[in-house]
Amino acid sequence: NAGVTQTPKFQVLKTGQSMTLQCAQDMNHEYMSWYRQDPGMGLRLIHYSVGAGITDQGEVPNGYNVSRSTTEDFPLRLLSAAPSQTSVYFCASSYSGSPTDTQYFGPGTRLTVL
């Protein structure tokens, strides 16, 4: 049982490049989400999904796309990277998305956009 896995751990992009951050969970959780964390700030929700085929926007969705074709995977796509997207990205999952569910986090992806 690997929990929540994220790849890559580190990534450097040039402005304008696109890429996909991968997230997978093996706990059969319905709810998955993506956060970014910037220095001195709390985690901010980018997008979330309450089940396969269902996604919704969080607090800071601009510049990011998501899809949820399977229960296990929830990739985050950066369409055209900008320096403002330099951040640490965390993927999380929980059983149903209820606030009382325990959130399980991946180890994070540190992204630098030059």
Added chain:
Amino acid sequence: RKEVEQDPGPFNVPEGATVAFNCTYSNSASQSFFWYRQDCRKEPKLLMSVYSSGNEDGRFTAQLNRASQYISLLIRDSKLSDSATYLCVRGSNYQLIWGAGTKLIIKP
């Protein structure tokens, strides 16, 4: 005003001391609250949920004051391993709103 506010610290505390910090929130309809711990920009890990009646887990006590809209975390007999950033979180529907965290440094 931020939805969840915390004193960023750092709180420098000698080992064995008791330390407490608060977190204020602005949405009176908030349903649930949590304290998470985060080490050196690693992933956050749930420390404890916060209930209206207050709850205790070993050396840690969390309390919720809905009238004044704050939650608190008390750590007794602090250990070097308690050094971390403590994140206050409010839960509502399918979203969690995070504070920026309070940094705690326990000194020998």
